[in-house]
Amino acid sequence: MSKTFTLTIDNTAVKAEPGWTILQAADAAGVYIPRLCGHKDLVPHGSCRVCTVLVNGRPQSACTTPATPGMVVDTATDELKEHRKRLIEMLFVEGNHFCMFCERSGGCELQALGYRFGMLSPRYPYQFPVREVDASHPDVMVDRNRCILCGRCVRASRDLDGRSAFQFVGRGPEKRIAFNAADGLGGTDIEAADRAVEVCPVGAILRKREGYRVPIGQRPYDRDPIGSDIEAKAAAAAGAGEED
Amino acid sequence: MATAAPQTRKIVIEPVTRVEGHGKVTILLDEERKVRQARLHIVEFRGFERFVQGRPFWEAPVLVQRLCGICPVSHHLAAAKAMDWIVGGERLTPTAEKMRRLMHYGQTLQSHALHFFHLVSPDLLFGFDADPVERNVVGVARKFPDLAVQGVMLRKYGQEIIKATAGKKIHGTGAIPGGGNKNLSIAERDGFLKDIEQMLEWSRGALKIAADYTAEHLADLADFGSFVSNHLGLVREDGAMDLYHGNLRAVDAEGKAIFDQVDYRKYLEYIEEEVKPWSYMKFPFIRSLGPDRGWYRVGPLARVNICDAIDTPEAEKARAAFMELGGGKPVQVTMAYHWARMIEMLHATEKIRDLLNDPDLQGEDLVVTGERRPVGIGLIEAPRGTLFHHYEVNDRDQIVRCNLIVSTTNNNTPMNRAVEKVARDHLEGVEVTEGLLNRIEVAIRAYDPCLSCATHAMGRMPLVVEVVDAEGQRVGRGAKGVSLSAEA
Numbered sequence: 001m002s003k004t005f006t007l008t009i010d011n012t013a014v015k016a017e018p019g020w021t022i023l024q025a026a027d028a029a030g031v032y033i034p035r036l037c038g039h040k041d042l043v044p045h046g047s048c049r050v051c052t053v054l055v056n057g058r059p060q061s062a063c064t065t066p067a068t069p070g071m072v073v074d075t076a077t078d079e080l081k082e083h084r085k086r087l088i089e090m091l092f093v094e095g096n097h098f099c100m101f102c103e104r105s106g107g108c109e110l111q112a113l114g115y116r117f118g119m120l121s122p123r124y125p126y127q128f129p130v131r132e133v134d135a136s137h138p139d140v141m142v143d144r145n146r147c148i149l150c151g152r153c154v155r156a157s158r159d160l161d162g163r164s165a166f167q168f169v170g171r172g173p174e175k176r177i178a179f180n181a182a183d184g185l186g187g188t189d190i191e192a193a194d195r196a197v198e199v200c201p202v203g204a205i206l207r208k209r210e211g212y213r214v215p216i217g218q219r220p221y222d223r224d225p226i227g228s229d230i231e232a233k234a235a236a237a238a239g240a241g242e243e244d
Numbered sequence: 245m246a247t248a249a250p251q252t253r254k255i256v257i258e259p260v261t262r263v264e265g266h267g268k269v270t271i272l273l274d275e276e277r278k279v280r281q282a283r284l285h286i287v288e289f290r291g292f293e294r295f296v297q298g299r300p301f302w303e304a305p306v307l308v309q310r311l312c313g314i315c316p317v318s319h320h321l322a323a324a325k326a327m328d329w330i331v332g333g334e335r336l337t338p339t340a341e342k343m344r345r346l347m348h349y350g351q352t353l354q355s356h357a358l359h360f361f362h363l364v365s366p367d368l369l370f371g372f373d374a375d376p377v378e379r380n381v382v383g384v385a386r387k388f389p390d391l392a393v394q395g396v397m398l399r400k401y402g403q404e405i406i407k408a409t410a411g412k413k414i415h416g417t418g419a420i421p422g423g424g425n426k427n428l429s430i431a432e433r434d435g436f437l438k439d440i441e442q443m444l445e446w447s448r449g450a451l452k453i454a455a456d457y458t459a460e461h462l463a464d465l466a467d468f469g470s471f472v473s474n475h476l477g478l479v480r481e482d483g484a485m486d487l488y489h490g491n492l493r494a495v496d497a498e499g500k501a502i503f504d505q506v507d508y509r510k511y512l513e514y515i516e517e518e519v520k521p522w523s524y525m526k527f528p529f530i531r532s533l534g535p536d537r538g539w540y541r542v543g544p545l546a547r548v549n550i551c552d553a554i555d556t557p558e559a560e561k562a563r564a565a566f567m568e569l570g571g572g573k574p575v576q577v578t579m580a581y582h583w584a585r586m587i588e589m590l591h592a593t594e595k596i597r598d599l600l601n602d603p604d605l606q607g608e609d610l611v612v613t614g615e616r617r618p619v620g621i622g623l624i625e626a627p628r629g630t631l632f633h634h635y636e637v638n639d640r641d642q643i644v645r646c647n648l649i650v651s652t653t654n655n656n657t658p659m660n661r662a663v664e665k666v667a668r669d670h671l672e673g674v675e676v677t678e679g680l681l682n683r684i685e686v687a688i689r690a691y692d693p694c695l696s697c698a699t700h701a702m703g704r705m706p707l708v709v710e711v712v713d714a715e716g717q718r719v720g721r722g723a724k725g726v727s728l729s730a731e732a
Contacts, residue, residue: 211300216417
């Protein structure tokens with residue numbers, strides 16, 4: 001494409017197209033920048049800050065910052081990696097995340113990032129918040145114990161499903177996901193097949209009666225760490241280059 | 245109640261040892277300083293029945309198995325069996341049922357091997373009074389290295405079976421409401437078939453050790469920690485042993501049925517639990533006989549006693565030899581638990597061999613569902629005995645009530661009786677001697693209780709024994725594996 005331009009990510013020149021974010025440019029180049037609130041089919045939100053990178057030396061969220069010609073991006077300095085690990089640890093202690101019996105274990109992006117970053121145990125004290133489960137819908141349930149307030153469901157329901165079934169309410173520590181119905185999730189018009197259900201990165205929004213159907217060993221992150229699919233592109237490109 | 249006045253009795257709960265499995269025994273004396281009663285205090289408190297409330301029902305088999313790290317498969321399967329009823333999927337597909345059975349026999353093999361080789365063999369090989377420095381698994385490895393290796397390899401084989409069926413060796417996810425989530429690949433099957441003859445050979449060897457030991461020492465063992473009791477367990481419709489599924493049967497000391505072929509979903513009509521103020525563990529009993537006469541034993545001894553036959557040839561032959569010990573009645577020798585346990589280990593190994601040769605394990609049809617129900621009850625014969633899981637689920641798919649009667653709870657009164665018997669026979673004066681401590685430990689261990697699994701492993705179950713006189717004053721005390729100064 002004629003308007004394609006070049007920027008530098010981790011000391012490598014990569015191509016990008018107008019309108020791309022740094023995250024999109026990195027994905028296309030096979031450089032994995034960890035993310036939680038970001039999702040390829042959703043408008044960027046910039047809330048989790050896990051994708052923070054250095055843009056010309058300044059910290060910026062890769063999911064919301066447009067890529068521009070000549071930009072110099074560092075995605076994985078020691079400081080950035082430490083910063084991301086701390087963010088993940090804070091998310092773990094802020095909610096009630098019991099991986100050992102959670103049905104999203106092995107497919108959970110938060111857990112997968114914990115593994116990828118080598119998190120053994122959080123350095124912050126567990127908060128043990130009291131959070132509610134809403135099982136009032138016949139086919140979908142929400143377990144707020146595991147919600148990380150990424151807002152993917154809010155955007156997916158509004159922009160992809162055309163329902164706006166989810167919304168944030170409250171502020172600060174009181175912030176939580178609420179439903180567009182007085183009587184809870186069961187009063188909304190969401191369906192089990194909605195994208196809002198599918199995009200939840202953790203075990204907060206679940207299709208009922210489907211847990212544990214995928215055996216251990218075949219779950220998304222059982223074999224390869226999160227981000228491997230993106231990094232495989234770079235490896236494949238490098239392999240092809242060597243053959244030329 | 246015994247004469248110890250509650251207001252003067254000192255209850256000590258030491259938090260560190262508590263979580264690792266801590267046995268505490270109080271021996272209560274009468275005015276003539278004779279043993280009046282012995283109490284085995286169980287101070288572990290788990291709380292699963294409460295914190296499973298509100299959770300979605302399909303989570304229970306994975307959540308509740310966290311009760312234990314030794315036999316989680318039992319809880320996993322008992323909960324899954326209960327959830328089968330919730331989803332109307334109790335008639336499992338052949339592949340799902342056989343995968344679950346394979347998982348269960350793998351677990352029986354590994355748990356019985358662990359208990360026999362690792363925990364019990366030091367007592368049998370070195371004698372009750374041998375120096376604890378030698379009387380442990382390391383001592384066995386030093387003096388009987390072949391035997392130690394067999395124990396490790398048998399357990400490993402069972403654990404690998406669990407991994408192949410549940411996904412992980414500990415705390416897997418293989419059983420789901422109405423079925424399972426995987427079958428057995430040809431490669432997995434062939435990997436197990438390669439070693440099955442060796443496992444059978446070692447299981448036979450272990451059975452021989454247990455049988456010969458009992459026969460040789462029968463004069464001493466017959467009375468050791470022994471007493472007459474009822475026995476309870478699941479049996480198949482034809483009366484044969486079935487560790488995975490069956491109906492409830494209870495027999496009295498004469499071997500006569502107290503009840504038989506009871507649908508286990510009606511267990512509450514037949515069994516009740518009594519609470520005593522000095523233990524967190526309840527005391528179950530058969531309703532029709534009441535708490536004083538209705539207590540019963542579960543586990544290997546009970547299962548071999550109550551069944552009419554075992555459907556694998558080698559274990560059946562061993563059962564016939566075992567039953568001669570009782571002379572036509574149930575065997576009441578506490579130490580015969582070990583022999584019965586090894587009969588079951590051979591049975592489980594034979595079952596594994598038969599299942600591995602069954603092409604149903606490669607089937608693809610894994611889950612069935614039907615009419616949704618609000619109550620699910622699942623029973624299974626866990627390595628330590630009959631395990632009860634009972635759930636009520638609301639129309640939002642959340643668990644609202646849960647009742648668990650675990651195997652060791654069923655054996656609560658029998659363990660107390662065993663300790664009492666040992667105390668009567670071996671307490672001289674008020675001094676808690678090393679010999680008494682050893683014998684109490686050996687008697688408790690016959691039941692393979694779950695309370696002591698962690699530190700028990702190195703032959704150092706923390707055990708405190710106190711002797712309390714008729715006025716409620718502590719007059720004797722002894723301990724092993726725990727510091728009394730830290731305790732007091």
